[in-house]
Amino acid sequence: MNLEYFLDKEKGKQVVLVQGLGFVGSVMSLVVANALKGDYAVIGVDQDTDAGRKTVDLLNSGTFPIVADDPKIKEYFDAACKRGNFFATVDPVAYTAADIIIVDINLDVRKTSDDAYALTDYSVNLNPFIAAMKTIGNHCKPDALVLVETTVPPGTCRNIVAPTIKAALEERGLPVDQIRIGHSYERVMPGPDYVDSIQNYYRVYSGIDEASADAVEAFLKTIIRVDEYPLTRLGNTNATEMAKVLENSYRAMNIAFAVEWSRMAEEAGVDLYEIVHAIRHRPTHKNLMLPGIGVGGYCLTKDPLLASWARTNLIGGKERLAQSEKAVSINDQMPRYAYEFLEKRYSKPLEDVKILLLGVSYRGDVGDTRFSPVEFFCRCLLHAKAAISTHDPYVPVWSELDIRPHQQLSEALRDQPDIAVISAGHRIYGKEETIDALLECKPMWIYDTIGLLSIKQINKLQQKHKVIILGRGDL
Amino acid sequence: MNLEYFLDKEKGKQVVLVQGLGFVGSVMSLVVANALKGDYAVIGVDQDTDAGRKTVDLLNSGTFPIVADDPKIKEYFDAACKRGNFFATVDPVAYTAADIIIVDINLDVRKTSDDAYALTDYSVNLNPFIAAMKTIGNHCKPDALVLVETTVPPGTCRNIVAPTIKAALEERGLPVDQIRIGHSYERVMPGPDYVDSIQNYYRVYSGIDEASADAVEAFLKTIIRVDEYPLTRLGNTNATEMAKVLENSYRAMNIAFAVEWSRMAEEAGVDLYEIVHAIRHRPTHKNLMLPGIGVGGYCLTKDPLLASWARTNLIGGKERLAQSEKAVSINDQMPRYAYEFLEKRYSKPLEDVKILLLGVSYRGDVGDTRFSPVEFFCRCLLHAKAAISTHDPYVPVWSELDIRPHQQLSEALRDQPDIAVISAGHRIYGKEETIDALLECKPMWIYDTIGLLSIKQINKLQQKHKVIILGRGDL
Numbered sequence: 001m002n003l004e005y006f007l008d009k010e011k012g013k014q015v016v017l018v019q020g021l022g023f024v025g026s027v028m029s030l031v032v033a034n035a036l037k038g039d040y041a042v043i044g045v046d047q048d049t050d051a052g053r054k055t056v057d058l059l060n061s062g063t064f065p066i067v068a069d070d071p072k073i074k075e076y077f078d079a080a081c082k083r084g085n086f087f088a089t090v091d092p093v094a095y096t097a098a099d100i101i102i103v104d105i106n107l108d109v110r111k112t113s114d115d116a117y118a119l120t121d122y123s124v125n126l127n128p129f130i131a132a133m134k135t136i137g138n139h140c141k142p143d144a145l146v147l148v149e150t151t152v153p154p155g156t157c158r159n160i161v162a163p164t165i166k167a168a169l170e171e172r173g174l175p176v177d178q179i180r181i182g183h184s185y186e187r188v189m190p191g192p193d194y195v196d197s198i199q200n201y202y203r204v205y206s207g208i209d210e211a212s213a214d215a216v217e218a219f220l221k222t223i224i225r226v227d228e229y230p231l232t233r234l235g236n237t238n239a240t241e242m243a244k245v246l247e248n249s250y251r252a253m254n255i256a257f258a259v260e261w262s263r264m265a266e267e268a269g270v271d272l273y274e275i276v277h278a279i280r281h282r283p284t285h286k287n288l289m290l291p292g293i294g295v296g297g298y299c300l301t302k303d304p305l306l307a308s309w310a311r312t313n314l315i316g317g318k319e320r321l322a323q324s325e326k327a328v329s330i331n332d333q334m335p336r337y338a339y340e341f342l343e344k345r346y347s348k349p350l351e352d353v354k355i356l357l358l359g360v361s362y363r364g365d366v367g368d369t370r371f372s373p374v375e376f377f378c379r380c381l382l383h384a385k386a387a388i389s390t391h392d393p394y395v396p397v398w399s400e401l402d403i404r405p406h407q408q409l410s411e412a413l414r415d416q417p418d419i420a421v422i423s424a425g426h427r428i429y430g431k432e433e434t435i436d437a438l439l440e441c442k443p444m445w446i447y448d449t450i451g452l453l454s455i456k457q458i459n460k461l462q463q464k465h466k467v468i469i470l471g472r473g474d475l
Numbered sequence: 476m477n478l479e480y481f482l483d484k485e486k487g488k489q490v491v492l493v494q495g496l497g498f499v500g501s502v503m504s505l506v507v508a509n510a511l512k513g514d515y516a517v518i519g520v521d522q523d524t525d526a527g528r529k530t531v532d533l534l535n536s537g538t539f540p541i542v543a544d545d546p547k548i549k550e551y552f553d554a555a556c557k558r559g560n561f562f563a564t565v566d567p568v569a570y571t572a573a574d575i576i577i578v579d580i581n582l583d584v585r586k587t588s589d590d591a592y593a594l595t596d597y598s599v600n601l602n603p604f605i606a607a608m609k610t611i612g613n614h615c616k617p618d619a620l621v622l623v624e625t626t627v628p629p630g631t632c633r634n635i636v637a638p639t640i641k642a643a644l645e646e647r648g649l650p651v652d653q654i655r656i657g658h659s660y661e662r663v664m665p666g667p668d669y670v671d672s673i674q675n676y677y678r679v680y681s682g683i684d685e686a687s688a689d690a691v692e693a694f695l696k697t698i699i700r701v702d703e704y705p706l707t708r709l710g711n712t713n714a715t716e717m718a719k720v721l722e723n724s725y726r727a728m729n730i731a732f733a734v735e736w737s738r739m740a741e742e743a744g745v746d747l748y749e750i751v752h753a754i755r756h757r758p759t760h761k762n763l764m765l766p767g768i769g770v771g772g773y774c775l776t777k778d779p780l781l782a783s784w785a786r787t788n789l790i791g792g793k794e795r796l797a798q799s800e801k802a803v804s805i806n807d808q809m810p811r812y813a814y815e816f817l818e819k820r821y822s823k824p825l826e827d828v829k830i831l832l833l834g835v836s837y838r839g840d841v842g843d844t845r846f847s848p849v850e851f852f853c854r855c856l857l858h859a860k861a862a863i864s865t866h867d868p869y870v871p872v873w874s875e876l877d878i879r880p881h882q883q884l885s886e887a888l889r890d891q892p893d894i895a896v897i898s899a900g901h902r903i904y905g906k907e908e909t910i911d912a913l914l915e916c917k918p919m920w921i922y923d924t925i926g927l928l929s930i931k932q933i934n935k936l937q938q939k940h941k942v943i944i945l946g947r948g949d950l
Binding site: 187257322 | 630662677679709710711713714717718721722725726729731732735736738739742744745749750752753754756759761762782790791792797799801805
């Protein structure tokens with residue numbers, strides 16, 4: 001099948017194009033192809049690179065490119081394949097057919113840090129994003145709706161997206177006053193609720209003008225269960241762009257807060273996890289975060305910086321967001337601190353010590369290793385020449401370090417590690433069979449970096465092993 | 476009635492002494508006198524000063540010394556008076572009779588700030604607290620339970636309370652191994668749920684040893700509805716002391732976070748209140764705070780500093796809590812910024828401009844002016860020689876500035892202010908009759924410093940008045 005054939009077959013339907021087929025765009029395509037109301041023809045467009053062409057080929061041959069725990073992914077993908085209303089391509093001609101273009105591409109921050117992982121500087125390179133907007137402007141219908149879902153620096157729709165697309169339209173001799181541009185950020189959460197994190201979740205949206213906001217609203221109502229999760233319209237695109245980065249900065253900042261207090265807890269001989277759980281009884285304090293090995297993923301590690309950068313570069317503010325920048329810097333240093341915590345307590349140098357990392361992804365029960373703190377923790381151990389092995393049932397290949405983690409715990413433990421580090425919150429590590437398996441090993445150190453073990457489990461393990469816990473005084 | 480007579484009359488009952496009859500101790504006395512289980516003889520002890528003697532006299536003559544919105548205060552006080560199981564005194568002899576001593580005295584931080592209200596330094600003077608502990612040790616039974624509710628620097632029970640009391644017992648030739656010392660911080664909230672904030676709320680507790688923790692637990696179970704609000708025991712007194720200051724630091728920090736973003740919102744021409752309300756739909760972001768005129772009250776303004784001070788002075792840490800200190804400094808500057816926001820926008824110098832402050836207390840619907848940000852805001856206006864008038868139905872006398880606020884809004888508006896500032900969140904200011912009353916005034920400026928007005932109300936007021944809102948771009 002080619003694009004022309006697809007469009008001919010789907011004639012009469014509204015065409016929705018999703019730009020970018022990564023963690024967000026690929027699942028967004030499925031949700032639109034399985035819209036709650038109406039019937040769209042959906043075209044997923046990825047970059048004309050090796051990786052992009054591979055993704056497109058996989059999709060068109062009936063294989064979804066992301067492994068995920070959510071059964072709805074398969075269900076929605078199979079339904080779209082059966083219905084035939086989804087097609088993937090790298091051909092920019094696709095834009096000419098689109099009534100709605102959803103922007104789900106990346107916008108990266110480049111950080112520079114010192115040897116201690118403390119942030120020293122960072123930069124935002126808008127050029128790839130601007131190029132993508134030019135591609136849209138060079139091909140799109142003059143009355144298309146462009147819906148930006150990418151997390152962008154506040155001010156982007158107004159100062160970058162609109163002028164870039166309008167300039168391209170003008171160059172093509174087309175009217176510039178019919179294009180509609182809106183912003184509505186996703187809150188996609190890879191994992192067991194992957195699809196629901198789009199379809200069954202609150203949305204905030206806006207447009208560069210009233211007509212744009214209305215068009216975004218009309219579209220979102222067809223794909224999101226708005227009766228249960230009502231939409232919120234904000235006054236302008238600056239507001240929604242800011243809301244997104246504020247959300248993630250709030251999380252990042254609350255983690256940085258917990259980090260500082262966990263250092264004090266260690267000094268005071270108390271268990272910060274116990275304190276946080278006690279305080280969370282209060283509804284006003286439910287969002288209090290836990291400390292741990294670090295912050296990972298694509299969002300919390302960079303969004304506060306996007307915001308701060310935008311303040312002086314797009315908004316016209318004179319100051320950066322000092323607290324949010326500081327939060328990123330503190331969080332970036334967590335893996336190093338987690339390493340030093342172990343190094344200080346372990347009686348011998350770590351060279352040749354057999355260390356098993358239990359979990360390498362940045363979140364529990366998800367196989368997502370982007371900016372995983374375990375990577376930085378592991379780099380510290382490798383630098384100390386420790387003998388590393390890994391276990392992660394969600395990560396068959398840890399591409400960042402080119403390691404293939406053990407998939408079975410029994411296999412991982414067969415090698416009798418000197419230290420087992422609980423480094424990701426996969427539920428399996430808290431199960432009694434895991435505790436029992438650990439108790440069958442020769443005496444070793446168990447290092448819980450995320451407060452996963454219960455007091456009861458700690459007591460049990462201490463009968464044979466030495467247990468240390470980040471964010472706690474000595475046991 | 477005197478103490479001797481009271482004790483004789485109440486013979487056979489457990490005697491609970493409450494040390495300190497301020498915002499916490501006075502209501503704590505009522506809760507204990509009206510215990511859910513058991514029947515206590517309660518003695519409230521205040522300092523032998525003019526203020527202390529006045530409080531004691533009021534209480535013993537049947538007048539509760541604090542005006543509060545909570546009908547339970549009167550109900551509980553009347554019941555205790557009728558039952559006759561409460562007596563107030565300044566006589567330290569009272570300690571000799573106490574089985575349980577509850578410490579509800581203040582422990583203050585002295586701040587120094589620059590002209591912009593930014594924190595430059597601070598100190599914690601433990602001497603008055605130590606003196607109070609000495610008073611206990613000099614008179615108490617050797618097997619009393621001392622329950623500290625005061626917010627103290629973490630490490631205080633272990634490093635100050637226990638050694639001070641034990642040294643005093645030793646000097647009296649008494650055994651030192653029978654005294655029990657515990658810590659369980661209150662979460663008292665003056666206002667309509669004053670009593671419930673003790674009796675119907677979660678409690679965290681600990682003891683310097685197992686017997687102490689058990690004794691605290693047994694006592695708390697008789698005064699708190701633990702079936703609905705279960706108690707949480709933490710591992711040691713450092714942990715509960717830290718939990719309290721962490722709770723308040725968390726709030727202070729989240730406000731400081733909102734402050735920084737509200738500056739960016741003003742620059743970006745967006746409404747931060749709108750953004751915060753949109754984000755709060757997410758359960759993970761419910762605790763996101765609002766910006767405003769400032770942070771007041773006795774706790775959030777100092778507790779982060781108590782914690783930070785303790786880290787280097789009592790816990791043995793090498794660093795302060797930099798983020799928490801920074802949060803206090805940012806929050807302290809909010810009133811000055813709120814003043815500058817007005818000054819920049821108002822076309823003329825503020826000298827002789829008639830400015831009406833609507834609300835002077837630091838919280839909505841409560842008459843508590845301790846460290847109210849409105850005080851600092853007002854000082855800025857007075858410095859600019861503005862002509863200030865005030866309205867606050869909860870504050871008959873604003874003692875910090877020696878001002879008697881108008882009690883009736885109609886009276887306050889009769890003088891036709893040039894600027895009306897919504898400076899406290901009393902519900903009355905959001906009522907339609909207030910909006911109507913404002914619309915009857917001659918054209919003026921209305922300055923909402925706390926995002927109290929709805930969009931609809933703003934639109935209505937703008938028909939006649941100029942409205943400006945802190946944390947929003949220009950309207």
